[in-house]
Structure formats: structure tokens, C-alpha cells
Ligand code: SF4
């Protein structure tokens with residue numbers, strides 16, 4: 001199972017809390033600016049994401065959401081378990 005990290009960059013104020021909260025160093029600060037003139041996080045190593053949601057829970061502006069992505073191998077695994 002993988003996880004998709006959704007970052008609403010226009011909500012971001014560039015505080016960096018999410019980047020510091022991620023123990024897997026999945027996120028890094030962009031060089032680009034949003035319309036408010038803030039740097040925002042980008043996903044650097046999506047494969048390393050464990051889905052812990054620390055980043056999302058630390059964000060004061062609810063700019064990050066994490067969702068599960070199921071692959072075919074997940075289906076096979078669950079079918080084999082039955
Ligand atoms: S869900 Fe956890 S591992 Fe994934 S980017 Fe957020 S803090 Fe990092």
C-alpha cells in the first residue's frame with residue numbers, strides 16, 4: 001500500500017511544521033512561491049511515506065491530506081489471505 005500526499009499550496013503559510021514533523025523526510029520546502037508569497041512543501045520521496053499523518057496533524061492551516069492508494073499487489077495479498 002502506498003499513500004498519496006495532497007498539498008493545497010495556496011493554503012500554506014510556509015511555517016515548515018509539516019517538514020519538521022515528518023520522520024521519513026518525505027517533504028521538502030519548494031523554491032517556488034504560492035500566490036500569498038509563501039514557500040510551500042513539496043513531496044520529495046513519496047515512496048517513503050508511511051501514512052502516519054503527522055504532517056497533516058501539525059499543519060495549522062489544514063493544507064495537507066493523506067490518502068491510501070491500493071495497488072494490484074495489495075488486492076492479491078488480501079485475496080491470498082482469504
Ligand atoms: S504521512 Fe507521515 S510519513 Fe507521510 S509525509 Fe506525512 S509525516 Fe511524512
Ligand code: SF4
Pocket residue numbers: 011012013014015016017018019040041058059060061062063064
Ligand atoms: S504545516 Fe501547513 S502551513 Fe506550514 S508549511 Fe506545512 S503545509 Fe504549509
